[in-house]
Amino acid sequence: MKRGTTLFLKAAVILIGIPVLALCIFAVPEFANYTVELYPNMPYLKTLFFIDLYASAIPFYFALYQAFKLLNYIDKNKAFSERSVQALKNIKICAITISGLYVAGLPLFYLLAEKDDAPGVIAIGLVVIFASMVIAVFAAVLQRLLKEAIDIKSENDLTV
Incomplete structure (x- = not known):
């Protein structure tokens, strides 16, 4: 594959x-504060909101790092290696x-959508779930x- 690609x-x-x-820095704190405004008798919702969204950002960035590593393996002509399989895993x-x-x-999204009368919040959560499962x-x-291509390649290397 060409390096430009x-x-x-x-x-x-x-x-x-x-x-x-940018969403983690600016939008998540605003949404968490807004949730506390909607439910002042449940201040723990803010913490749960932070935990859920920031905890999902960690595997997101780790997956981006793995994708970056996979692209580096492709650059070095090591795409068909166990490292690539591990990155995909x-x-x-x-x-x-x-x-x-x-x-x-x-x-949490349901509570926010119910109080704010915005069912799109639940739809956004469902889209993220669906997109993650597709990925x-x-x-x-x-x-x-x-993995199968690597196995075939190693079998061909042994037969030659």
């Missing part, structure tokens, strides 16, 4: 991380973790295909 993908990975960082685990954290946080399945398929 992976350079573009590396830039895309970085550009994907920037808006999420880590991306799959991160996507499942994000999905699980958002499933656990859906009751997990895609990474699992790629991981399996890459």
